[in-house]
Amino acid sequence: MPRTHVAVIGAGAFGGWTALHLLRAGATVTLLDAWGAGNSRSSSGGETRIIRGTYGPDQPYTRMAARALHLWKENQERWRCTLFSRAGVLWMAGERDDEFERGSLRLLREFGFNCEELSVSDLKKRCPQIQLEDIRWAIYEPESGYLMARTACQRVQLAFVEEGGDYRQLSAKPNDDWDGLCLSDGSIFRADQYVFACGSWLGKLFPNVIGNHILPSKQDVFFFGTPPGDDRFSEGRLPVWADHRGRFMYGVPDLGRGFKISEDSRGPVFDPSSGERTVNPETLQRIRDYLGFRFPALRNAPLIETRVCQYEDTPDRNLIIDRHPVAENVWIVGGGSGHGFKHGPAVGEIVASLVLRGGKADLAFRLSRFAE
Numbered sequence: 001m002p003r004t005h006v007a008v009i010g011a012g013a014f015g016g017w018t019a020l021h022l023l024r025a026g027a028t029v030t031l032l033d034a035w036g037a038g039n040s041r042s043s044s045g046g047e048t049r050i051i052r053g054t055y056g057p058d059q060p061y062t063r064m065a066a067r068a069l070h071l072w073k074e075n076q077e078r079w080r081c082t083l084f085s086r087a088g089v090l091w092m093a094g095e096r097d098d099e100f101e102r103g104s105l106r107l108l109r110e111f112g113f114n115c116e117e118l119s120v121s122d123l124k125k126r127c128p129q130i131q132l133e134d135i136r137w138a139i140y141e142p143e144s145g146y147l148m149a150r151t152a153c154q155r156v157q158l159a160f161v162e163e164g165g166d167y168r169q170l171s172a173k174p175n176d177d178w179d180g181l182c183l184s185d186g187s188i189f190r191a192d193q194y195v196f197a198c199g200s201w202l203g204k205l206f207p208n209v210i211g212n213h214i215l216p217s218k219q220d221v222f223f224f225g226t227p228p229g230d231d232r233f234s235e236g237r238l239p240v241w242a243d244h245r246g247r248f249m250y251g252v253p254d255l256g257r258g259f260k261i262s263e264d265s266r267g268p269v270f271d272p273s274s275g276e277r278t279v280n281p282e283t284l285q286r287i288r289d290y291l292g293f294r295f296p297a298l299r300n301a302p303l304i305e306t307r308v309c310q311y312e313d314t315p316d317r318n319l320i321i322d323r324h325p326v327a328e329n330v331w332i333v334g335g336g337s338g339h340g341f342k343h344g345p346a347v348g349e350i351v352a353s354l355v356l357r358g359g360k361a362d363l364a365f366r367l368s369r370f371a372e
Contacts, residue, residue, distance in 0.1 A: 003026060003027055003028045004027050004028065004192050004193060004355075004356065005027070005028040005029075005030070005191045005192045005193070006019075006022050006027050006028070006029050006030075006191060006192065006193040006194070006195060006355060007029075007030050007032060007181065007189065007190075007191035007193070007194050007195070008022070008029060008030070008031050008032070008194075008195045008197060009032050009033075009170065009181065009194065009195065009196045009197065009198055010032075010033060010196065010197035010198040010199060010201075011031055011032075011033035011036065011037040011153065011156075011157050011167075012033075012037070012038075012042050012043060012044035012153060012197065012199055012344075013044045013149075013152075013153065013336070013340060013341045013343075013344030013347075014197040014199075014333050014334065014336065014340065014344055014347050014348065014351075015031065015033070015195070015197030015198075015333070016031065016037055016153055016156035016157055016160065016344070016348070017156060017344045017345045017347065017348025017349075018195055018197060018333065018347070018348040018351045018352060019031040019160050019165060019195075019348075020156055020159060020160045020163070020165070020348060021348040021349050021351070021352035022195075022351075022352045022355065022356065023160060023163055023164060023165045024163070025352050025353075025356055026356075027352075027355075027356060028166075029160075029165050029166065030165070030166040030167070030168055030189070030191060031157065031160055031165055031166070031167050031168070032167075032168045032169070032170040032181060032183075032189070033167075033169065033170055034169065034170045034171065034184075036157075036169075037153040037154045037156070037157040038149065038150035038151070038152075038153035038154050040277070041272050041273065042153075042199060042272075043199045043200060043272075043309060043310055043311065043312060043336060043340070043341075044149060044150075044153050044199070044341055044344075045149065045150050045153075045309065046149050046150060046221065046307055046309055047148065047149060047150065047255070047257060047260075048146045048147065048148060048149055048252050048255070048260065049146065049147045049149045049341040049342060050089065050144075050145075050146055050147075050240050050242075050250065050252065050342065051065065051068070051069060051072070051084065051089075051144055051145060051146065051147050051342035052065065052089040052091070052141055052144045052240070052242075052342075053065045053066060053069075053104075053107070053108050053111065053113040053115070053141060053144060054089070054091045054101070054104040054108065054115075054139055054141065054242075055104060055107070056099075056100040056101075056103050056104055057099070057100075057103025057104070057106070057107070058103070059107075059364075060362055060364055061339070061343070062104070062107040062108060062110075062111050062113070063107070063111050064343050064346045064347075065111075065113075065342055065343060065346075066111040066112055066113065067345075067346040067349070068342055068343050068344065068345045068346040068347075069084070069144070069342075071345035071346060071349070072084045072147065072345055075159070075345070079155060079159060081151075081155060082148070083147055083148050083151065083152045083155060084145060084146075084147050084148075085145045085146055085147075085148075085235065086142075086143055086144070086145045087145035087146055087235050087236075087239050087240050087252075087253065088140060088141065088142045088143075088144065088145060088239035088240065089140070089141040089144040089145060089239055089240045089241070089242070090118075090127065090138055090139075090140050090239045090240070090241045090242070091104075091138055091139040091140075091141070091241075091242045091244060092123075092130075092135045092138045092241065092242065092243045092244065092245070093135070093136060093137055093138060093139070093244060093245070094134055094135065094136055094245045095136035097245070098136070098137075100244060101137075101139055101244070104139060105117070105139070108139070108141070113141055113143070113144070114141065114142055114143045115139055115140065115141050116139070116140045116142070117137060117138075117139065117140075118137060118138045118139075118140050119137055120132055120135060120136060120137065122138075123135065123138055126140075127238065127239075128232075129232040129233065129237075129238060129295060129297060130241075130294060130295065131293060131294050131295065131296050133293075134245065135243075140239070144240070145239075145240055146240050146252050147341065147342060149341060152344075156344075168183055168184075168189065169183065169184040170182070170183060170184065171183060171184050171186075181194075192329060193329045193330075193331070193355055194329060194330045194331065195331045195333060195351060195355060196330065196331065196332050196333065196334075197333040197334060197351075198334065199272070199312050199334055199336065200214070200216035200270075200272040200310050200312040201272060201273075202214050202312070202320075202332065202334045202335075203215070203216075206324075206332065209324060209325060209326075209332070209367065210320075210332065210334075213314055213315065213320075213335075213367075213370050214312045214313070214314055214320070214334055214335055215269060215312070215313050215314075216269065216270050216271070216272050216310045216311070216312050216313075217266045217267045217268065217269060217270055217310060217311050217312075217313060218267040218268050218269075218270035218275065218280075218308060218310060219262065219263075219266075219267050219308065219309050219310055219311055219338065220262065220263070220267065220279040220280055220283045220284070220287075220306065220307075220308055221260065221261075221262045221306065221307040221308070221309060222260070222261050222262065222279070222284065222287050222303060222305075222306055223257050223258030223259065223260050223261075223303070223304055223305035223306070223307075224258050224259045224261065224291065224298055224301040224302065224303055224304065225258055225259075225301055225302045225303075225304045226254050226258070226259055226298065226301065227297065227301075230297070232297065233253055233254050233259050233295070233297075233298065234253050234254045234255075235253045235254075235255060236253075237253070238253040239253070240252050240253070243294065247263055247264075247265055247286070247290070248263065248264035248265060249261065249262070249263055249264070249287075249290055249294070250262060250264060257304075257305060258304045258305055259295075259298060259301070261287055261290075261291060262287075263283065263286065263287065264338055266311060266313060267280070267283070267311075270310050272310050275308075275310075277307070277308035278306075278308065279306045279308060284303070284306075311336075311337050311338045312334060312335060312336060312337065313335070313337050314335040314337070315370070316364075316369070317335075317337050318335065318364045318365060318369075319333075319334070319335045319336065319340065319343075319347070319364075319365045320332055320333065320334050320335040320365060320367060321333050321347065321350060321351060321354070321361040321362070321365040321366075322360075322361055322365060322366045322367045322368075323354075325367060331351065331354065331355060332367070333347065333351055
């Protein structure tokens with residue numbers, strides 16, 4: 001009996017892992033991408049992404065992050081490379097409006113995340129480089145940390161090919177329909193099943209099904225130079241951190257490219273193919289003001305690098321994992337927002353099972369929720 005041939009369009013965190021899981025489950029798989037795994041236009045590009053379990057109450061993501069973290073560790077050991085670093089994640093909370101943090105604790109413990117509740121006194125001892133005004137407590141996940149984003153996408157693609165998968169370059173201009181894909185050499189490629197994991201491009205590819213339910217937004221990322229000989233802002237002295245009050249700020253310690261910091265509020269609508277990737281001066285000023293307040297030793301730190309990526313938000317900020325409502329052999333996977341990357345291995349596992357064994361995705365991820 002011939003094996004099911006599945007085409008996975010998009011070699012980012014969702015597509016690459018989906019292709020690899022399908023291949024390992026026995027399918028014939030072709031992975032296609034216009035610009036390559038981890039490219040600078042993709043939402044899965046860049047140096048690092050945070051992996052953590054703190055997600056608030058009543059959501060599927062802490063469980064999914066636990067499964068994903070297991071798969072990240074398992075595969076990096078298999079490949080003998082470093083994709084995940086256990087730098088720890090510090091999630092700072094104020095005295096009021098901390099329902100998100102309080103609601104996270106039960107699920108963190110339920111799904112096996114080692115976590116500590118830290119008082120201000122604890123924080124002063126552990127992280128004296130942080131100015132703690134208006135912080136009242138924090139969640140610390142010592143076994144969470146960050147992932148090497150671009151490197152991981154490229155390593156997943158390499159493993160896919162090494163294990164017998166077929167990788168092709170897709171034309172940047174897709175066909176008018178999805179019954180056949182236009183490749184970079186002008187030929188048309190067809191398969192039995194199609195999985196579209198195209199991130200910010202899904203709305204353009206499926207205007208009637210997705211449309212504005214996925215809205216790409218411009219996200220500015222900044223890297224600041226730390227003082228010479230001062231290792232207080234390097235991994236080992238400072239964990240990955242998030243400041244979840246007012247404007248949501250987060251950052252990654254200096255790994256050699258500078259102290260990474262970004263704002264999690266959604267930027268303006270952005271075209272991932274043709275948008276100019278230059279940071280907004282107003283955003284830079286907000287970041288500088290915050291940096292000087294929360295990390296006083298970096299008040300006058302030089303800006304040494306910037307990057308523009310994009311989120312692909314859904315209205316409720318949940319993922320999309322569902323079959324196309326009309327085309328039975330087409331699946332749509334996306335809506336990773338700013339938090340999807342970490343879940344890549346778990347999402348790929350879920351999608352592979354749905355494509356090969358049938359069934360329905362979690363209610364929170366179905367397309368029907370938009371109609372409702």
